[in-house]
Amino acid sequence: MATKGKPPKPEELSKISYTPPSKGWMDTPVEFKPGMYCHGTRAKYLEAVGMPFPRDWSASEADWKLPDNWKEIVLQGIKERLQKFRTFHVFMDICVRCGACADKCHFFLGGGDPKNMPVLRAELLRSVYRKYFTTSGKILGKAAGARELTEDVLKELWYYYFQCTECRRCSLFCPYGIDQAEITIIGRELLNLLGLNIDWIMGPVANSYRTGNHLGLEPHTIKANIDFMIDDIETITGIKVDTTYNRKGAEILFIGPSGDLFGVPGNYVTMGELMLFHEIGLDYTWSTMACEGGNFGFFTSMEVAKKLYYKIYSEAKRLGVKWILGGECGHQWRLMNQFADTWWGPPDFLEEPVSPITGTKFENAKGSKIVHITEFTADLIKHGKLKFDKSRNDHLKITFHDSCNTARAMGIFEEPRYIINSVCNHFYEMPESTIREKTFCCGSGSGLNAGENIELRMRGGFPRANAVKYVRDTFGVNMLANICAIDRAALPTLMDYWNPGMDVCGVHELVGNALVMKGEIERTLDLRTEPLPGKGGTE
Amino acid sequence: MYNGGKIIIGLLIFIGFSTFPFLFTMGKVVPIPELKLDTPEIQKMVDKRCVEPKEYMKTEHMVMLNTWRDAVVRDGARLYKARDGRTYDMSLQNTCMKCHSNKKNFCDQCHNYVAVKPYCWDCHIAPQEGT
Amino acid sequence: MGINRRDFLKIAGISTLASIGGAAGLTLIKSGAIEAAQYIDDPRALKAKRWGIAIDINKFKTPEDYKRVMNACHTIHNVPEINNPKEEIKWIWTESYEHSFSSQEYANPYIQDHLKKKPFLVLCNHCDNPPCVRVCPTKATYKRESDGIVMMDMHRCIGCRFCMAGCPYGARSFNWRDPRPFIKKLNPEFPTRMKGVVEKCTLCYEKLAIGLKPACVEASNGGMYFGDLSDPNSDIRKVLASHYSIRRKAELGTTPCVFYIIGGQ
Amino acid sequence: MLETAFKGSRIYWAWVLFLLVIIGIGFIFYLRQFIIGLGVTGMSRDVSWGFYISQFTFLVGIAASGVMVVLPYYLHNYKAFGKITILGEFLAIPAVIMCMLFIFVDLGQPLRVLNVILYPTLNSVMFYDMVVLGGYLFLNVLVGWSALSSERKGIAPPKWLKFFIILSIIWAPSIHTVTAFLYSGLPGKYFWMSALLAAQFLASAFASGPSLLILLALIVRKFTKFDPGQEAIQALGKIVTYFMLTSVFFLGLKLFTSFYSGIPAYSHSIIYLYAGLDDYNKLVPIMWISNILTVIALVLLVIPQLRKNELLLAIASVCVFFALWIDKGFGLIVGGFVPNSFKQITEYWPTLPEMSITLGVWAIGFLILTILYKIAVSIREEIGNVDVHH
Amino acid sequence: MGILFSFAVVVAIVLLVFAGVSGAGLNYLFAVIIPYIALLIFIVGMVYRVVNWGRSAVPFKVPTTGGQQTSLPWIAANKLDNPSTSYGVIGRMLLEVLLFRSLFRNTKAELHSGSRLIYGSEKLLWLAALAFHYCFLVILIRHLRFFVVPVPAPIEFLEFMDSFFQVGAPLVYITNFLIIIALLYLLYRRIGMPQIKYISLPSDYFPLFLILAIAISGILMRYFDKVDVVGVKQIAMGLVSFRPTIPDGIGVIFYIHFALVCTLFAYFPFSKLVHMGGVFLSPTRNLANNNRMIRHVNPWDYPIKSRSYEDYENEFRDKMKKAGIPVEKE
Numbered sequence A: 001m002a003t004k005g006k007p008p009k010p011e012e013l014s015k016i017s018y019t020p021p022s023k024g025w026m027d028t029p030v031e032f033k034p035g036m037y038c039h040g041t042r043a044k045y046l047e048a049v050g051m052p053f054p055r056d057w058s059a060s061e062a063d064w065k066l067p068d069n070w071k072e073i074v075l076q077g078i079k080e081r082l083q084k085f086r087t088f089h090v091f092m093d094i095c096v097r098c099g100a101c102a103d104k105c106h107f108f109l110g111g112g113d114p115k116n117m118p119v120l121r122a123e124l125l126r127s128v129y130r131k132y133f134t135t136s137g138k139i140l141g142k143a144a145g146a147r148e149l150t151e152d153v154l155k156e157l158w159y160y161y162f163q164c165t166e167c168r169r170c171s172l173f174c175p176y177g178i179d180q181a182e183i184t185i186i187g188r189e190l191l192n193l194l195g196l197n198i199d200w201i202m203g204p205v206a207n208s209y210r211t212g213n214h215l216g217l218e219p220h221t222i223k224a225n226i227d228f229m230i231d232d233i234e235t236i237t238g239i240k241v242d243t244t245y246n247r248k249g250a251e252i253l254f255i256g257p258s259g260d261l262f263g264v265p266g267n268y269v270t271m272g273e274l275m276l277f278h279e280i281g282l283d284y285t286w287s288t289m290a291c292e293g294g295n296f297g298f299f300t301s302m303e304v305a306k307k308l309y310y311k312i313y314s315e316a317k318r319l320g321v322k323w324i325l326g327g328e329c330g331h332q333w334r335l336m337n338q339f340a341d342t343w344w345g346p347p348d349f350l351e352e353p354v355s356p357i358t359g360t361k362f363e364n365a366k367g368s369k370i371v372h373i374t375e376f377t378a379d380l381i382k383h384g385k386l387k388f389d390k391s392r393n394d395h396l397k398i399t400f401h402d403s404c405n406t407a408r409a410m411g412i413f414e415e416p417r418y419i420i421n422s423v424c425n426h427f428y429e430m431p432e433s434t435i436r437e438k439t440f441c442c443g444s445g446s447g448l449n450a451g452e453n454i455e456l457r458m459r460g461g462f463p464r465a466n467a468v469k470y471v472r473d474t475f476g477v478n479m480l481a482n483i484c485a486i487d488r489a490a491l492p493t494l495m496d497y498w499n500p501g502m503d504v505c506g507v508h509e510l511v512g513n514a515l516v517m518k519g520e521i522e523r524t525l526d527l528r529t530e531p532l533p534g535k536g537g538t539e
Numbered sequence B: 001m002y003n004g005g006k007i008i009i010g011l012l013i014f015i016g017f018s019t020f021p022f023l024f025t026m027g028k029v030v031p032i033p034e035l036k037l038d039t040p041e042i043q044k045m046v047d048k049r050c051v052e053p054k055e056y057m058k059t060e061h062m063v064m065l066n067t068w069r070d071a072v073v074r075d076g077a078r079l080y081k082a083r084d085g086r087t088y089d090m091s092l093q094n095t096c097m098k099c100h101s102n103k104k105n106f107c108d109q110c111h112n113y114v115a116v117k118p119y120c121w122d123c124h125i126a127p128q129e130g131t
Numbered sequence C: 001m002g003i004n005r006r007d008f009l010k011i012a013g014i015s016t017l018a019s020i021g022g023a024a025g026l027t028l029i030k031s032g033a034i035e036a037a038q039y040i041d042d043p044r045a046l047k048a049k050r051w052g053i054a055i056d057i058n059k060f061k062t063p064e065d066y067k068r069v070m071n072a073c074h075t076i077h078n079v080p081e082i083n084n085p086k087e088e089i090k091w092i093w094t095e096s097y098e099h100s101f102s103s104q105e106y107a108n109p110y111i112q113d114h115l116k117k118k119p120f121l122v123l124c125n126h127c128d129n130p131p132c133v134r135v136c137p138t139k140a141t142y143k144r145e146s147d148g149i150v151m152m153d154m155h156r157c158i159g160c161r162f163c164m165a166g167c168p169y170g171a172r173s174f175n176w177r178d179p180r181p182f183i184k185k186l187n188p189e190f191p192t193r194m195k196g197v198v199e200k201c202t203l204c205y206e207k208l209a210i211g212l213k214p215a216c217v218e219a220s221n222g223g224m225y226f227g228d229l230s231d232p233n234s235d236i237r238k239v240l241a242s243h244y245s246i247r248r249k250a251e252l253g254t255t256p257c258v259f260y261i262i263g264g265q
Numbered sequence D: 001m002l003e004t005a006f007k008g009s010r011i012y013w014a015w016v017l018f019l020l021v022i023i024g025i026g027f028i029f030y031l032r033q034f035i036i037g038l039g040v041t042g043m044s045r046d047v048s049w050g051f052y053i054s055q056f057t058f059l060v061g062i063a064a065s066g067v068m069v070v071l072p073y074y075l076h077n078y079k080a081f082g083k084i085t086i087l088g089e090f091l092a093i094p095a096v097i098m099c100m101l102f103i104f105v106d107l108g109q110p111l112r113v114l115n116v117i118l119y120p121t122l123n124s125v126m127f128y129d130m131v132v133l134g135g136y137l138f139l140n141v142l143v144g145w146s147a148l149s150s151e152r153k154g155i156a157p158p159k160w161l162k163f164f165i166i167l168s169i170i171w172a173p174s175i176h177t178v179t180a181f182l183y184s185g186l187p188g189k190y191f192w193m194s195a196l197l198a199a200q201f202l203a204s205a206f207a208s209g210p211s212l213l214i215l216l217a218l219i220v221r222k223f224t225k226f227d228p229g230q231e232a233i234q235a236l237g238k239i240v241t242y243f244m245l246t247s248v249f250f251l252g253l254k255l256f257t258s259f260y261s262g263i264p265a266y267s268h269s270i271i272y273l274y275a276g277l278d279d280y281n282k283l284v285p286i287m288w289i290s291n292i293l294t295v296i297a298l299v300l301l302v303i304p305q306l307r308k309n310e311l312l313l314a315i316a317s318v319c320v321f322f323a324l325w326i327d328k329g330f331g332l333i334v335g336g337f338v339p340n341s342f343k344q345i346t347e348y349w350p351t352l353p354e355m356s357i358t359l360g361v362w363a364i365g366f367l368i369l370t371i372l373y374k375i376a377v378s379i380r381e382e383i384g385n386v387d388v389h390h
Numbered sequence E: 001m002g003i004l005f006s007f008a009v010v011v012a013i014v015l016l017v018f019a020g021v022s023g024a025g026l027n028y029l030f031a032v033i034i035p036y037i038a039l040l041i042f043i044v045g046m047v048y049r050v051v052n053w054g055r056s057a058v059p060f061k062v063p064t065t066g067g068q069q070t071s072l073p074w075i076a077a078n079k080l081d082n083p084s085t086s087y088g089v090i091g092r093m094l095l096e097v098l099l100f101r102s103l104f105r106n107t108k109a110e111l112h113s114g115s116r117l118i119y120g121s122e123k124l125l126w127l128a129a130l131a132f133h134y135c136f137l138v139i140l141i142r143h144l145r146f147f148v149v150p151v152p153a154p155i156e157f158l159e160f161m162d163s164f165f166q167v168g169a170p171l172v173y174i175t176n177f178l179i180i181i182a183l184l185y186l187l188y189r190r191i192g193m194p195q196i197k198y199i200s201l202p203s204d205y206f207p208l209f210l211i212l213a214i215a216i217s218g219i220l221m222r223y224f225d226k227v228d229v230v231g232v233k234q235i236a237m238g239l240v241s242f243r244p245t246i247p248d249g250i251g252v253i254f255y256i257h258f259a260l261v262c263t264l265f266a267y268f269p270f271s272k273l274v275h276m277g278g279v280f281l282s283p284t285r286n287l288a289n290n291n292r293m294i295r296h297v298n299p300w301d302y303p304i305k306s307r308s309y310e311d312y313e314n315e316f317r318d319k320m321k322k323a324g325i326p327v328e329k330e
Helices: A043-048 A070-084 A084-093 A106-111 A118-133 A135-144 A149-162 A168-174 A180-192 A199-210 A218-236 A265-280 A303-309 A308-318 A332-339 A340-344 A373-382 A404-407 A413-423 A454-460 A462-475 A486-499 A506-514 B002-018 B020-025 B040-044 B054-073 B092-099 B106-112 C004-019 C022-027 C063-076 C113-117 C131-135 C162-164 C215-219 C234-241 D002-006 D010-038 D051-064 D067-073 D085-106 D125-153 D158-186 D197-223 D230-260 D264-276 D285-304 D305-308 D310-337 D352-382 E003-022 E027-055 E086-099 E122-146 E153-162 E173-190 E195-199 E202-223 E229-240 E252-269 E274-281 E309-323
Strands: A252-255 A284-286 A322-325 A370-372 A397-401 A479-482 A504-505 B077-083 B085-088 C051-054 C093-095 C119-125 C139-141 C151-153 C222-226 C258-261 E109-114 E116-121
Touching: A043 B085, A070 A118, A070 A180, A084 A118, A084 A180, A084 E274, A106 A454, A106 A462, A118 A135, A118 E195, A135 A413, A135 E202, A149 A180, A149 C131, A149 E086, A168 A180, A168 E086, A180 D067, A199 A373, A199 E309, A218 A265, A218 E086, A218 E309, A252 A308, A252 E252, A265 A486, A265 A504, A265 A506, A265 E122, A284 D310, A303 A308, A308 A322, A308 A340, A308 C215, A308 E252, A308 E309, A332 A340, A332 A404, A332 A486, A332 E122, A370 A373, A370 B020, A373 A506, A397 A413, A397 A462, A397 C151, A404 A413, A413 A506, A413 E202, A454 A462, A454 A486, A454 D285, A462 C151, A462 D305, A479 A486, A486 A504, B020 E229, B040 C215, B054 B092, B054 D264, B085 B092, B092 E003, B092 E173, B106 C131, C004 E252, C022 C063, C051 C119, C051 C234, C063 C093, C063 C119, C131 C139, C131 D125, C151 E202, C215 C222, C222 C234, C222 E153, D002 D352, D010 D352, D051 D085, D051 D158, D051 D197, D051 D310, D067 D085, D067 D197, D085 D125, D085 D197, D085 D352, D125 D158, D125 D352, D125 E116, D158 D197, D158 E195, D197 D230, D197 D310, D197 D352, D230 D285, D230 D305, D230 D310, D264 D285, D264 D310, D264 E116, D285 D305, D285 D310, D305 D310, D310 E229, D352 E252, E003 E027, E003 E202, E003 E252, E027 E229, E086 E274, E122 E153, E122 E202, E173 E195, E173 E202, E202 E252, E202 E274, E252 E274
Parallel strands: A252 A284, A252 A322, A322 A370, A397 A479, A479 A504, C051 C258
Antiparallel strands: B077 B085, C051 C222, C093 C119, C139 C151, E109 E116
16 A cells, blocks of 8 residues: 655655656556555445445555456447547547647656656557557557557556546647547546546545535535634624525525535635625525535546536526526536536526626526636626725735636636736736646646645646745745635645745635625634734734 | 538548549540650751750750850850760750740640749740741 | 669669658769760850950941941840830940040040040940959859950849949949840840849850850941950050050959040051 | 737737738739839839838848847846847847848849859858848847747846857947948949948947837837836937937048048039939938938937937937938938939939838838737736736 | 667668569559559548547537636637637637647746746747648649649649749759758657657657658659659559559659658558548537537437435435424425
8 A cells, every 4th residue: 555654855856857768668667656646446435326346455456356357348448438539539549749748747747757748648548549449550569559458557557547637738738639638537437447446536426426525524514614604704704694505596506616615725715705695695505415516526437427416407406596606616617617518407497697786697607507606706896896905915925826627628717817806916927837728737636635645746736836936936925826626625735845835725715805894893804813914903 | 420511521621632633634635745846957857866865855954954054154165065975056045946946846845734834935035936 | 673783772872861861872863964074165266365345436437337336236135125214224335425434534624526525335344353243142243264254144143233333334234124025126046134134245255155256346347346455466455555545434443344445546 | 939929909919910901012012023023113224222222221220239238238237228138139130131121122033032042152242241131130039039038937048148149249230331341342332432331330320220229118118018117218318319429420521521522423422412413303302301300319319308308309219210211221322323323313212112012021020020029028027027917 | 669660661662662663663553553542542541530530429518728718798708719609619720720729839848957847938849840731731732733734823823932932953842941851850859859759659750751751752853863754744644534654764763752652641541640630520629618608418428317315315304404404305
């Protein structure tokens, strides 16, 4: 078993060479490096969602307890998926290995392992595809870049396909748009046919299936957590905000990531949202079942992902709301933007979303009826519906991290920036090649936010941390804002490791801080209940 | 097929491009250029030979003309000693075109056939022809 | 299989080249290159170390005398007749004394009347030290080392007109447009020029090559002497030695090789 | 970095579109010239160079003047020019490209332009001009681009760049000197044949180039968030002042030798340009406009209080630029050909096609300039060298 | 090894043709039979590949978005990098196919002084790729002068532009120069850059060597080892009019050049070169980012059973009631 331990020191870890070895990659067998991979999943999680070959196994052991016909299963799986996914089929064929993607992957940049160049990570699977599915590969073998599917190859696939966070940065630079995320998704599906997932993904999947959220929060716990936040808000503002759960007939169903209901600093985002909704008098409700927009099923297989997303529209229907408002979360928005409607739509029982405050029609969400909260808030601000005291955020020098999914599977760039600039005075961009569509992953996406693979995560997050370090050193930036729950979970660790002292927050925490609420007391505390510098509180 | 309509249109365009010469020709017989050597000057020759052998002239005439012009204009040389020992005045207008006074049926035949447009005639005067 | 060794070498060369694109193998390919030894001079050609022309202005009496000379040149060289003075092309033509010898020391207002009124034939001076050659960026105009003729290679001229600015004699003309429509009668033995190149008198290099004197000299009925300036026994040297002659703008150091005999013996 | 040129405001795109239209018009006229020949221009057997070559001459000066900001910054560590240096280098690039284009459109046989390289002729000044202009273009692209990309990456420029910077500083005067040699070595062209010509060229270049740079800096400041700095602009104003004075002084020297010597050939062209000769006086009005602009400029420049007013400085810069443009970008070349070798006068005035082609080339230059400045400004904005307010 | 292997294959083809033509007199095979077969393989092969891709479903609409989405009216959307309409998609595809937009974005990462990652602009690959592809296209179209009579004016015009600078006789083509330079650069990347060398397969070197050999043999044939062009056109016209003829006396270099081209055509559908067709079918580029506006249907969608609310409430009803959360069944 990989040991959960401390990664090497940053000075050690940042010694990276991008020069690959002279020996060819096909001749270099995979080496399982501790700290670079996660625990294999336990049987109980697979059983919980009815996935094949549940068993307890360990990646570091030689015997992975594969079924006898594992090879047929994988090859049959490939064959089926070539038919089902044009992305996969085309991407297996058209790569010219130009290498444009090579230095775009955060894992390669942070580790230098050549098999983490997206092109090569894809070749791991492509070589198998060629061997069994192309004429040239069958005849020419290695000369055509084909290789046998062996257990070692399978293990290599497992090792490297769980060293990809499906961030799509490679896809942006590829002249054919080859998307390693698509290939990783298929690769993981194939591995899942043999029960080869990781614990850190399957646990949340099982939780999510049962409770509706990854953390396994049961309904009363959700309410308790929110009550706690409501108390804090009262302390800070003197206002007792109110909220409802599973309320039928509410206008809007609000679904955020469950991470914001539990952990720090995600809970401050929820507080900000509660304050905002209260201030504008929004008619909304939570659903205790659909309390999670995130979906680790997506890191498992399309089928499981779809299974876990059933709750979104079914709860909206059950509660009879008009439309859905989605919270600050990265891969939640990959799914809400690109998959939700295809899986469980069309949501014709809902209405085309209209902001009840400004009357703005969200034309871009008229089909799926799901609006992103920064779209919603930006619209409120634009219409002058909110009053802010920007100076409450004056102690912060903020930079904004675009999450991979909202960046490259959606393109929501201006909305959060508009909000930040409306509630803060000091905003600084990271270097151009590391933001917006070119943003870097936090290094822990797609279910890799485990503890045992901490070195992998610190390496993968290196490019992001490095860009943050630049604005910290250049402009004195001390707060890293984002709109993703995984970011809020992963970035604090990453920052502690690479850039100690850098804080992480969600955008709506900044909104909550600056929001001037009707009837509030003079604020001396921020949402973290820490004294606001220069605001009468103790400095 | 999914998105079949678009794919088929694309494929038709592709096939159209790749078979363009076939479609353009439609199986027609394309006449092969015939060089007429029936000018009075050539008729008069006992030994109907060009400056150099035909095969050589076919592929190298443009190089020869190029080198001739430099030789005449720049080096002041005037005569060309062919490989068979005979000498010729190096002159497009006064040597080549004296024999091949039928530019249309000689030069132009092949040049048009393979779409080569030499700029010789911007300055050099082609012989008067009946047609 | 009938592959001989030379062919094999050739093909090995081609395949190597074809595959790596080096230039080293080129020599293996015997192309139809023409060798320098294949060019020979016409034995009839007139030769000299330094051609020169002397124009005895006393022998030019009537306008016909001038015209004959100018026409002789312009017709055989297909020089177009363009009436627009801005676009004129001329190889040999006439200018007044005052304009031809515009330099200060010769603009003598009290000079003999007949000189003042007399047209002077002007043409390229085929200078020994030609500024036009100095400035040409492509060697399109150059001095023939063998006989000093200042030549034009119309194939190479890029039409930058630096030579026109460089020539202090105004001897050069530029083809501002296609000259062909302006040529009344084409001489089929000589090429025309194309638009965009500079042209001028080439001292009938094409006639010298076959043993003939320049057209103007031939047509001058003895009014022009042509010969080798480097040969003290040549006609031209003799006539220059015995007559007073002047050159245009000699003070510029271009050493013009066209002389004007103005005095008697 | 090029990608930043593809994102811009409406004004930016409108300006680019406007330039493209001008380029398109110029191109159509060029096609006409290409087919018919240079007969579509106003040039003639006597005035065989005209507008194109005079624009070339003027622009070589603009290109060379980049050194006026590069030199103080890199050699004397004059910090105020830190921000403007890139503007100077990025002005030199389109200027040299325009020079090359003006030579190209002036060729009678453009198809054969490569003959200059295929048959290199070491005795021709034109050959050296090609070498120095090509070299200068290379140096400015290299230095400007490398410095800017290092700046964007937030690292110090590579060490080897220093060598090329020094080289470009030495190189700059050479391009204009060689250009002067194109003219000043021609026998019989008394108007040009002066040892002073290269010096005159440089003096006028160092006045006209920086004056354009002042205007560009003011425009950049007005339309973007990038401020090249008041001190830099004022320093440029001083440079313009000194070199404009030098330029006028050199003109005085020339007038003295030409007229005091009493040698007519030396004064004919000058008389033609400023007073007219034998009833020919087409250029007299614009030459006097040039003189008047020069006087206005000098008044505004020499008095420090006036110069310090940026509006007046801008007016002075406009005056300097146009005064010298008329003088060098028109009069100088035409004057050299009048009177001709036979002491006759043929007058010159550009035709519509000629002016359109000229405008087209200028538009290409401004398009390149716009793109380069856009890149420079975008990158400055991006790395936070300027205050960004949303 | 891949380099030498690919190189050897190209040399072997050259030698094979040489032996076949000058030794065994297999002119008909190389000038008629193989070209027909090669073209047939090319067309049928490419159609097969594309149809095969077409038969794969596009279950989800997953464009990679490269700019601001279309959302609120006052936020300027990036219509080309993040298209939400078909026009936008067409624009994006045109940019991609004609100008290699994605490659234009390329950067080069570098670990500066050991601790700072910096990203420089990297346009050389874009430039070389663009130069190569466009030169190839121009050269291909230019060659149509051998395959049609009369030669249409646009082809003649292209030829005129390509030989714009009058150098030499026959005139030198600009594209010949550029394509060789571009190919050499692309080859240099694969041989001289460690990362690219590491990912390169024999099937990456082979097309480069092959196309380089085609270009060089073509240049040799035009300038050095000349062949009878009229005879060559007769062969070509014989092929396109289905009346194959082979005039005598055409140099073996022609057969080599032609055979290499046939090799390329026949190899095309079996190689990575199918990206020519594939680029149009890439779902991350040819779909609009408008999922929230227009529903995308998964053609192979199948019913999936998930946990129902009823189930959920049954498990948590007591706790919910205790916490005051409304329930369906009391």
